[in-house]
Structures are given as C-alpha cells and as structure tokens.
Amino acid sequence: MTPRLSQSHSLEPIYQSFLDELAGSAYSGDIETSYGARMAQAVDNSVYQFVPQGILYPKNHDDVARVMRLAAAPKYDQINVSARGGCTGTNGQSLNFGLIMDLSLYLNQVLEINAEEGWARVQAGVVKDALNDALRPHGLFFSPDLSTSNRATIGGMINTDASGAGSLKYGKTSDHVLGLKLVLANGTSVDSDKVAKDAFERQFSGDALELSQSLAQLTLEHREEIDRRFPKLNRFLTGYDLKHVWDKEFETFDLSRIVCGSEGTLALVTEAKLNLTPIPQQRVLVNVSYASFEAALRHAPALVIAKATAVETIDSKVLGLAKQDIIWHSVEALIEGAELAEMDGLNMVEFAGEPEEVIRGLAGLESMLTSEQAREQGVIGFKICRDLPSINKIYAMRKKAVGLLGAAKGSRKPIAFAEDTAVPPEKLADFIMEFRELLDNAKLDYGMFGHVDAGVLHVRPALDMCDPSDEALLRQLSDQVAELTHKYGGLMWGEHGKGVRGEYAPAVFGETLYGVLRQVKALFDPDNKLNPGKLVTPANSNDQLIDIDAQKRGSFDRQIPVTVKQSYPDAMNCNGNGLCFNYSHYSPMCPSFKVSGNRQQSPKGRATLMREWIRQVQAQGVDPETLADQPDATFLQKLQNTLKADKEYDFSHEVMDAMRTCLACKACTGQCPVKVDVPKFRSEFIELYHKRYLRPVKDYLVAGIEDALPMMERLPRLTNFASQNPVSKWVVKHGLGYVDAPKLSYPTLRQQLAGHPALGYDLETLQAIPESERQDYVLIVQDPFNSFYDAQVVARAVLVCELLGFKPVLLPYKPNGKPMHIKGFLKQFAKTAQSSADFLNQLSQLGMPMVGVDPALVLTYRDEYRQVLGDKRGDFHVETVQQWLIDHLERVERRPASGKAYTLMSHCTETTALPQSLGQWQTIFEHLGAELKGKALGCCGMAGTYGHETQNLARSKQLFGMGWQQALEAAEPGSVLVAGYSCRSQVKRLSEHKVKHPLEAILEILQADKT
Secondary structure, three states, rough: OOOOOOOOOOHHHHHHHHHHHHHHOOOOOEEOOOOHHHHHEOOOOOEEOOOOEEEEEOOHHHHHHHHHHHHOOOOOOOOOOEEEEEOOOOOOOOOOEEEEEEEOOOOEEEEEEEEOOOEEEEEEEEHHHHHHHHHHOOEEEEOOOOOOOOOOOOHHHHHHHHOOOOOOHOOOOOHEEEEEEEOOOOOOEEOOOEEEEHHHHHHHHOOHHHHHHHHHHHHHHHHHHHHHOOOOOOOOOOOOOOOOOEHHHHHOOOOHHHHHOOOOOOEEEEEEEEEEEEEOOOEEEEEEOOOOHHHHHHHHHHHHHOOOOEEEEEEEEHHHHHOOOHHHHHHHHHOOOOOOOOOOOEEEEEEOOHHHHHHHHHHHHHHHHOOOOHHHEEEEEEEEEEHHHHHHHHHHHHHOOHHOOOOOOOOOOOOOOOOOOOHHHHHHHHHHHHHHHHHHHOOEEEEEEEEEEHOOEEEEEEEEOOOOHHHHHHHHHHHHHHHHHHHHHOOOEEEOHHHHHHHHHHHHHHHHHHHHHHHHHHHHHOOOOOOOOOOOOOOOOOOOOOOOOOHHHHHHOOOEEEEEEEHHHHHHHOOOHHHHHHOOOOOOOOOHHHHHHHHHHOOHHHHHHHHHHHHEEEOOOOOOOOOOOOOOHHHHHOOOOOOOOOOEEEEHHHHHHHOOOOOOOOOHHHHHHHOOOOHHHHHHHHHHHHHHOOHHHHHHHHHHHHHHHHHHHHHHHHHHHHHOOHHHHHHHHHOOOEEOOOOOOOOOHHHOOOOOOOOOOOHHHHOOHHHHHHHHEEEEEEEEHHHOOOOOOOOOOOHHHOOOOOEEOOOOOOOOOOOHHHOHHHHHHHHHHHHHHHHHHHHHHOOOOOEOOOOOHHHHHHHHHHHHHHHHHHOOOEEEHHHHOOOOOOOOOOOOOOOOEEEOOOOOOHHHHHOOOHHHHHHHHHHOOOOOEEEOOOOOOOHHHHHHHHEHHHHHHHHHHHHHHHHHHHOOOEEEEEEEEEEHHHHHHOOOOOOHHHHHHHHHHHHHHHH
C-alpha cells in the first residue's frame, strides 16, 4: 500500500458524514475528531504513524454493534474501523487511517468472577494487571504474562494471542479463552462458545450460523496441509489459527480460536470469558549471571531441562541501560556479580507451583550451577530470590527492557520491527549468533532479551528513522530476518503479532494455505472494513496489504532540522512504549492520565502533540528554538500565518489544552524509560504560546508569589484576613480562578525563631567564620512554601540540627523560581535561577553543607537550573534532609526499638527522582529506634498550585480520593509523615487527618530522649 504523507486537521467528507449520523443515532459513546486526539492515537510502540479520521469510545457492546451496522450501509462502503486497547503494539497492529475504536476508556470492567469453576467474564478494555488484582483475593490469576501487563488490555491480548514469560507452562491467551462476545463487520452480535460438530444450529443462527459452518468446512478440507505447514512451535502465531479451531478429535468447534490472534481483522471483541489458573503456592527465582550473552543463550536449554517454569534472558546492552535507570537501585543486590564489568548476560529461572515441586526443581538447578561444568560454560554465579517482592523487582527490570533500549544515546534508537523472532529453542543460540553477525555486518547497535525457553528473543536494532538510508536498511534487514527465521524453521513474528509484516505470510504458509487465510477474511469481512491492510486481504478483492514500507513517524520527523530536534529531545525521543499508561493508581507517573483516561493527557500523548506542533511550525519556515528570543512584535508578525492551518484553526490550542492539565510533578522524568520530561517542554511551549495569546492573570499571580511573600509576611494576620474572608475568596475564585488559598504561618518563621542564633547571617557574616569552625555549621536553604506557609517545619529543622550538635544557619530567603518555570516564564526563571545560583555558589565555597526542607524545590536546583543555566549554574549542591541526615547519624546514639511506628506517604517528585530516599528515611528512623513503613500512593492531586486552580479542582480531589484518602482513614492518628509541602497542604484542605514532616517526628524522638 502506498505511504500516505498528508496530515490534516480536517476530516474526509465521508467520515464527517458518518460521524454526524452516528452522533444523531442511539450511539451513547464518545466521538472525538480533534486533530490532537487523532494524533495521540496515530502512534503505538512501532515506527509507524497513521493519523485516523476519528476516535470512538463506545460505552457498551450495543454501541459497538451500532457503529458497525451503520458502517455496513452501502453509502459508507469506504468507512473502516480498527479496535484498540492499550496502544502497546510494536508493528502497527491497531493503527489505521479510518476510525479507531478505543475500548479501554469505558469497556474496562471485570463483570463476573466464578472462583469455584475457575473463570471470569471481563470486558475487552480491562488491563491485564487490573484483572489479576481483582482475582488475587480468590487465589487465581490470568496466567499469560507479558511485559506490558500494566497497560495492555485483554482485548489486545486476544487480538495478538499474547503470551510472555512462562508460556511453556501457561500457554498463550487463546489457550485460556472459553468464549467471546463479538460484533461482526455487518454489526451482527455473536457469542463464540464452543460447539459440538452436530450442534451448530442450536448454538448459532443467521449470519453466525452460515459463517461458522463455512469456516468449519473450510478448515476440515485443508486439515492435511494445515498440519504439514504449521511449525511445531510453542509461539507459532498464524493470524488465523486454522489448526486449533477444531479439537484433536474433531468433535468440538471453537470459533474463538480463529479470532484470537486475528488482530481485529475478523471481528470486534467486546467481552471474554477466560479460564483462570490457581496462583502458585510457592515461587522462586534464580538469577544466573554469565560472562557472555552467548554463554547465557547456550546454557538456557539446560535450564529448561531442569523443569523450570520460565527462563528469561537479557543481554549486556539491556543490563548496561538498567544500571543507568532508576530501577537498578531495586535489583542490584539481587544479581550476583552486578558490579562486574565482565557480566554480559543474565538468565532468570523461575520455579512455580507446589512447594515440593519447587524445592525439587531448585535443588537440581543449584547442583547444576555449582558444578565445574557450569563454570566452564560461562556461569559467573547465581542468587536466589525466595520472596515475592524481590521476584517482582527482577521481573520489573525485565519488563522495562523495551523502554530501556529506547533510552540509548544518539540519533539511532533501538526500534521494533524484527523483535519477536521464534525458532525451536534448541536452535536459538545458533540462530542468534547468525542474527548478530547480520547486525554486526550492518554496523548496528542492538539489545536482546526474551523467552529463551520458548525460542523467542526480542532483538531491537538501533536505526535513525529520520535518515532515509536507515529506513531503507529497515526494509533490507526485515527481508533478511524473515529469510533467516525460515532457515531455522521459525517465524519472524513469534509473539507480538504480524501487523504490517503480513507480506511475509505467503512464504510461511504457501500458496494454498495463504489462499485459505484470505477466504477466512472474506467469510468474516468481505468488504475489508475491519483493520484493513493487515494480515491478509479478502479473497476475490483487489485490496492491497499495508507493508513494511508504510508511512513511518520518521517521515514526518525528518521535516524538522536536526538542530531543532536536538533542542527538544524530551518530545522527540518518546518511543511510544506507553509505560505512562500504567493503570495503577499507585504508580506515580502521570496523574493527569490516570484521572482522565485521555491519552492526550499523558507523557506519550503530550510528546506526540509537541512533536507535531514543532513540525508544523518548522514546515512554515519558523524555527521554534529562536522564537523565545524574538521581540513580541517580530514574533507575532512571523507567526501570524504559520501556526494556523487555516483562518479558523490553530493547532496550538489543542497542544495547550494537553499541557494545561499536566501537574508538572516530574514523575515522568524518573519513571519513563526514555526520560521524557514533560514539565520541561511544557514550560517551553507555554512560553511560546503566550507570545501570541494573552496570559490569564492567575499565571502572573503564581509566577510572582515568591517575590511577594516577604512583603505579605510583614502583615501576616492582615494578609490572611484579606485572603480568607468570604468576599475575597469569591473574588479570587471567580476573578482569578483560584480556590482554597493557604494561610500564611502565624507566628511567622522569624517570630518562631526570635532570638535564636540561626538568624542574622548573611554572606559576609558566614565568610567571616574561621575555616577551622565551619564543619560545625549547617546552612538551611529556605523555600517559599515551607518558610511562609508551614514555618514550624523549618523552625523544627533548626532544632533538629542543634540536637545533632550542629550550629544551624537560616540562610536569607532567595526565590527558587519553580512557580515561574511551571507557568512558562522561562526568561524570568532564568534570571531568578542565576541570582540564586550565584548566591549558593558563593556559599558552597565555604565548605558548609546546604540543606533544603522541601524535596521538589531542592530538586529544582539540580534539574531545572541545569536545563536553563547550563554551565552558568555552577557546582553548588543542596541536599535533601534525609541525604544530609544519613551522613551524620553517628552524632546520635543508636536507640533500641521503641515500638513507635510511622508511615511515610510518598512524594511523587522525590520518589521518582530519588528512588533511594525511602530507604534513607527508614535507616534514619531505625537508628532512632522507630519503625518506618513506606506507602506508595501515587499523586495527592496538589502538585504546587495545580490543585488550587478552579479548573483543576475536580481532578485534584479525584486524585486525592484514588489512594490518599483511604490510606489516611486507615492510618493511626499521628503516624503519617509527608515530606512534600504540596502533599501536606492537600491533606490539610481535604482531610481531617493531621500529618507531619519527617523532621517533626525526628524532633519528637530526640526531645523525648532529652526529657
């Protein structure tokens, strides 16, 4: 199929007419036609980019049927539809130039669990991990275990017949499907329950009866060819499973088997009845380290023989990237030789089942691994994980491998296109060595990981899709890999479906069976309306397949000059892996997506929109990089006709809508495998946007708050009266769009510390302190929120320093600038940052530690200051409280356990940027004789001033209710600690619970000892 390079915000007339008629029908779902929404659904985790004509969000099965019945009308013969779930496809499986039907927004419920009979009935949009969370109390789980399980939907798993780790024991998705609720291309509803060969008329009627009988006859007629052609592979994916539509005895017909793996080309799945598996009574994971990746591969068959449940592997490339990621802190202690440069391979061997079975398998493996032969085979050593948290940490690293590879440096990025090859396991090592030779000859970097027990390895060569020669190389490599897998008796698609790779099917199936596949498509979808161009085209049609050379994201990105791309790496480098779609409320990444379900309001969505906005601006001859430096008049003159596609439409508004809902919590910066930093490019975009469009007054209020606070503090009671009385609140809410403004602390910080020696220092005074005495001092860096709104925390920080034997100094207040950055006042932020940096650099020369109370503000000095100032930032260092305390615990005598117990509720920015922070706090409290537990809750919903803005209030409260509210209600009074000011402020306004900064608890412990 010829690549389509046009992108337009306007719809084709036939689609506009169809959607207008659909909106006027009984259809109850959402219809989205904005260009931003369509762009957000134009990409997956592949290299392809197909902008659809519209997005449909059906609310129930009947909505899906209504769409297809209307699309079946002759006047809408050009309308086509593709179903979509978690957007995790690696080969463009669900991308489409027509309509996308996203089932994840509303059709995401677990409808019924029958634990006694071991099955569940679910809607297609349920996320796999969410299903297992619902099943866990019943001692059951849905066993296919894919790496994207925290965002992949059951419907997507069915359509790609997904499997994953442990497939030798647990099989594929199709092995666990008991029945499906389907909508055919003409809108007919069908239940695909298994049926005896003589009972078709009792199970089906009408179109469904004719379809099932024809399919049954077709597959029986070609049974000999099917058995001869289908490779004997655990992961053999056909697209249409002709082999298993009948059971072995040819007594039972299962329509579900032909739909599983069909990638939405035969029918739309709305519900599924799934077989469940008892949760293993015991699990053990053995992490085996190797001197080379080849050694790990060649040793894998021996591990399978040890009757392991699963054998997973990752190579040195993935290991190296993991060491640079936040995740390494959680797994380093679980891997033997993790610190060794020569460790170039890792096999993860799991035993799961009855305790006796696990113990027996583990004993045999230990005997094997401690033998002299194992050392000769490259085994460095091994470590055993016996507890579930440790096992989950290792698997989390393995599951993150896809994203980690995307974080590779340079313009060439490891990409998916030949990433799920499958060969017989005994041939895997030889196959991979030849595969490696092929990639080495092309002088490409690559990473490898996968399921060596099933002969499936994920290989991601690094290519630059903005480079036409690399795009041509992708085609060349695809052809070569297809031939190589055929040589070893395998498949190019062993796990992730075919997608655009359907062109290789004739060589695998032969002319006869390929013709049968086309006949199957014609039986279900003769007019090629369902995900057209994928797998096969209907028999007797002239339609063409979408092939490897289809429209790629790089064809648009290459319209942006290299220098411009380098200026916006956070948007350009998003590889679409979609970890930001993690369904769990307790994951800190992207609270705005969690609360809305809108994919535009996610790091992936915002990066996609920002990338397209840059492309549009650049296509009109304007360099976004220079816009911020131009006088407003010049900017307006240049931009007057460039950001608009026509006189009425400006795409920048859609981008702004997506950016506006971002909480700027920076969780994406730490959690995203490729470190997409939305707050950074969000601020850059907002600055440029408001070069043209007027800012709301509230933005100036937020940006100027740091400078205004010292003046407000002079009359704190008057300020509080002015901001808290009903009239003022009404004016602020309706005039400025702000609610629940916090009160200034009274007594003020200076009043609380009146007469204390920590006051009265300036730079000159500090420089006068003899060098020999400076080691006794600690400098407390003020921040606007704690110093002026929660002053007792800063005052108690001073007291804690004293009790540790230090001489605390409360530094003169200097604005940090973070509110300016959040609102896109980047020029003002740069000036503020430079002023503070100059001051702090002078202080750093004194050799006295500098400590900040609020983690978000401390991290601003490290991150945003470096982004904006570069080398001009200097090398000053401000520590968080726990980073400083952990180095000075020797000043306090270790206490025996006191029975005191606290819970630290996570702060998104700190948790993701400083993953070791919880462990540091726990070490500190343990030293003081108290127990500290961590509670990961996701976002509280405040994030600076976000929760105070009227337009965000509902979302802010909803986020708080997702985890924080319940956790506070369940906690013991006085036991909850919260390090971030924003989080404490949110708790104060939405809860009766009183929480403390960890410093306050520490002070209580230290003062209790004194008394």
